[in-house]
């Protein structure tokens with residue numbers, strides 16, 4: 506699927522990124538395994554995770570180099586792309602997968618918790634995509650795959666920072682898809698479900714949530730990799746601006762916000778008119794206050 510292609514996978518030292526990197530290597534890609542080796546909350550650095558995955562790819566007969574730069578700053582992102590170009594001459598695909606969690610209920614969230622999560626997910630995805638954009642434009646080809654989350658697409662408790670970042674990534678992806686379509690560049694999102702250390706930090710404060718976590722444990726990160734590999738490949742040349750979701754053996758196409766109902770008055774609206782007429786009409790189509798688990802309410806297949 507990826508013979509000869511150069512792909513960069515951020516946060517590939519563990520979890521979902523690791524499995525995408527391994528599968529990319531097995532499908533003939535030259536892989537840049539990027540990871541700073543941080544803890545779940547983004548603290549610390551360790552070269553071992555990225556080096557270990559690169560070694561696994563090489564031991565399996567593939568080609569891989571390591572990048573230990575952080576996606577958080579522009580210089581780090583430029584370095585990640587430079588590593589790919591220096592080692593392999595070009596970049597064909599990027600998986601913006603690096604991530605951290607700093608969960609807290611909104612009324613208790615600190616500025617730092619907000620800032621760090623936005624920096625790694627939203628700025629990280631922007632930084633690496635932006636650094637690759639000139640290379641993609643010059644080549645007239647390129648595929649971006651960004652990891653979003655049902656925490657942003659649907660909602661989740663104690664994750665305002667993460668939800669905002671992940672929905673921001675959806676807007677970023679669509680904008681790149683629109684702006685760079687003329688250069689043959691594609692951009693898509695995946696909302697994965699996988700049992701990784703990231704899930705283990707989900708706040709569990711009810712028996713229902715405990716049960717949900719038990720179900721999530723059945724889903725391995727490897728289940729997410731095939732869709733990412735497909736989206737990086739030329740087989741997906743007509744696929745852009747989409748949001749997919751993978752949950753064990755299920756693949757979903759997500760909706761994107763569109764008007765669902767409208768009301769109009771010839772003589773315009775007053776606040777009273779909105780209360781008496783507009784809201785009673787629109788409320789028939791209000792969305793429920795759902796979290797991700799309410800929408801994905803059946804056991805993973």
Ligand SMILES: NC(=O)c1ccc[n+]([C@@H]2O[C@H](COP(=O)([O-])OP(=O)(O)OC[C@H]3O[C@@H](n4cnc5c(N)ncnc54)[C@H](O)[C@@H]3O)[C@@H](O)[C@H]2O)c1
Nearest residue numbers: 516520521541542543575576602603604654698699701703
């Ligand atoms: N696991 C799930 O069910 C799930 C659900 C929804 C979304 N996601 C998303 O999928 C992606 C992968 O998640 P995971 O579950 O494999 O998590 P993970 O914690 O196992 O892996 C994330 C990796 O990112 C690396 N990283 C952190 N900060 C970095 C930085 N600044 N620069 C480079 N690397 C950095 C970490 O060292 C780690 O190896 C994340 O974007 C996450 O938000 C995961």
